[in-house]
Amino acid sequence: MSAEVIPMKPKKRIGSQEPTRSVILPYEYSLGNEAIKIYEKSKRKAFDWQRFLTDAILALNDEGLWTHMTFGFSVPRQNGKNEVIAIRERYGLEKGERILHTAHRTTTSAAAFNRLLAILEESGLEEGEDFHKIKATGRESIELHNGGRIDFRTRTSTGGLGESFDLLVIDEAQEYTDDQRSALMYTIAASPNPQTIMLGTPPTPISSGTVFTKYRENTLQGSLEDSGWAEWSVDKQSDVRDKELWYQTNPSLGLRVSERNIQSEVGDDDIDFNIQRLGHWIQYNQKSAISEREWKELAVESLPKLKGKLFVGIKYGHDGENVAMSIAVKTEDDKVFVEAIDCQTLRNGNAWIINFLSKADIQQVVIDGANGQKILEEAMKQAKLKQPILPTVKEIIVANAMFEQALFQQTIQHKSQPSLFQVVTNCEKRNIGTNGGFGYRSQIEENDIALMESMILAHWACSEAKEPKKQKIRY
Numbered sequence: 339m340s341a342e343v344i345p346m347k348p349k350k351r352i353g354s355q356e357p358t359r360s361v362i363l364p365y366e367y368s369l370g371n372e373a374i375k376i377y378e379k380s381k382r383k384a385f386d387w388q389r390f391l392t393d394a395i396l397a398l399n400d401e402g403l404w405t406h407m408t409f410g411f412s413v414p415r416q417n418g419k420n421e422v423i424a425i426r427e428r429y430g431l432e433k434g435e436r437i438l439h440t441a442h443r444t445t446t447s448a449a450a451f452n453r454l455l456a457i458l459e460e461s462g463l464e465e466g467e468d469f470h471k472i473k474a475t476g477r478e479s480i481e482l483h484n485g486g487r488i489d490f491r492t493r494t495s496t497g498g499l500g501e502s503f504d505l506l507v508i509d510e511a512q513e514y515t516d517d518q519r520s521a522l523m524y525t526i527a528a529s530p531n532p533q534t535i536m537l538g539t540p541p542t543p544i545s546s547g548t549v550f551t552k553y554r555e556n557t558l559q560g561s562l563e564d565s566g567w568a569e570w571s572v573d574k575q576s577d578v579r580d581k582e583l584w585y586q587t588n589p590s591l592g593l594r595v596s597e598r599n600i601q602s603e604v605g606d607d608d609i610d611f612n613i614q615r616l617g618h619w620i621q622y623n624q625k626s627a628i629s630e631r632e633w634k635e636l637a638v639e640s641l642p643k644l645k646g647k648l649f650v651g652i653k654y655g656h657d658g659e660n661v662a663m664s665i666a667v668k669t670e671d672d673k674v675f676v677e678a679i680d681c682q683t684l685r686n687g688n689a690w691i692i693n694f695l696s697k698a699d700i701q702q703v704v705i706d707g708a709n710g711q712k713i714l715e716e717a718m719k720q721a722k723l724k725q726p727i728l729p730t731v732k733e734i735i736v737a738n739a740m741f742e743q744a745l746f747q748q749t750i751q752h753k754s755q756p757s758l759f760q761v762v763t764n765c766e767k768r769n770i771g772t773n774g775g776f777g778y779r780s781q782i783e784e785n786d787i788a789l790m791e792s793m794i795l796a797h798w799a800c801s802e803a804k805e806p807k808k809q810k811i812r813y
Contacts, residue, residue, distance in 0.1 A: 571617030651795030654707025735775035
């Protein structure tokens with residue numbers, strides 16, 4: 339009788355437990371194991387990647403001081419990066435440290451407080467007997483009877499002034515601003531062994547902070563002393579459906595995050611997915627959305643060789659006063675040439691638009707602006723013109739993101755129109771939706787951003803259009 343062969347159960351796949359990029363200074367000893375033991379009294383288990391970060395954060399130099407006086411790390415959302423901080427804070431409380439945990443939002447600060455409180459209670463500690471808590475929105479605190487204390491605060495430009503701590507935690511570090519840093523950096527100056535930890539995700543186009551980005555760049559370049567860094571990321575914008583990249587950039591995939599969860603996040607906004615789920619760091623111009631130099635570099639002296647039909651973008655202004663129209667067309671070298679047609683008061687009606695659309699060789703028209711798009715759509719119908727696209731909010735977000743990427747990649751061309759130059763080089767980003775989407779607004783009150791927005795719509799329609807298939811003739 340032959341022996342029964344029992345098939346081996348395939349080993350469960352998990353995300354990479356090692357960061358894709360890191361700067362960890364050499365060290366001889368770490369208190370990481372001790373911290374993990376204290377944490378795991380709560381019956382929680384630390385993942386290998388969380389242990390790796392804990393070891394690096396709690397590494398000691400020859401003098402018994404922290405190897406990394408500052409440590410930053412970036413991990414895509416919902417992987418458990420805040421648990422690493424909870425491990426560090428739980429250890430600090432046990433050793434009698436004064437800790438300040440700051441976050442951008444009150445909800446994040448409150449969540450961090452509740453997380454650490456749960457760890458203490460799950461470890462068998464009791465309020466009143468072992469620790470005291472204060473639960474006041476935006477100003478929570480926990481104090482152990484051994485003297486260890488942690489305060490949870492929402493960040494402001496003055497928060498923390500006059501107080502002294504041993505450990506400073508910067509949660510949601512992508513929103514950490516220079517003025518907040520100026521207010522907080524001296525709160526740990528009097529500590530005999532201070533440490534600052536920054537954690538977050540790569541900034542989106544609307545993130546207000548610059549400190550996290552600068553720190554990352556300087557640490558990776560090796561220009562900062564006593565500083566460490568770790569990140570899980572892709573180094574370029576990538577295919578959102580590439581599961582290999584999911585496992586590369588999400589260390590808790592297969593542990594607390596499932597493929598199904600990530601699959602449900604795949605949508606129309608590839609850029610946001612790259613940032614939030616694949617950890618991609620996109621370079622943004624923080625001070626000026628589009629500089630004069632950037633726009634001038636895209637200018638051409640003479641009209642390039644064009645191919646195909648025109649794409650028209652029409653935008654009714656947010657103030658309900660003006661409507662703007664621009665065009666875009668493909669060039670022979672596969673760039674997109676853009677040009678503003680006009681921006682007129684709504685009092686002039688839509689006749690000038692219909693007149694242009696009737697005479698030009700147009701492939702597609704895009705109209706945005708609730709105060710006029712339906713009226714113009716009906717007027718186009720009456721004139722027997724092709725039905726226009728009325729874009730969704732998601733499509734507007736995509737259009738703006740595509741325009742920005744085209745700027746970076748220099749795939750746009752224009753003829754240096756003064757009207758367009760004025761508005762494009764004096765604009766700033768504004769938030770659209772809740773998932774990192776952005777649009778533009780004018781920095782100068784008298785400039786109508788509608789002209790720029792119409793150009794962006796035309797560029798989007800032109801960029802998204804597929805090349806017409808050439809007819810094959812067979813005999």
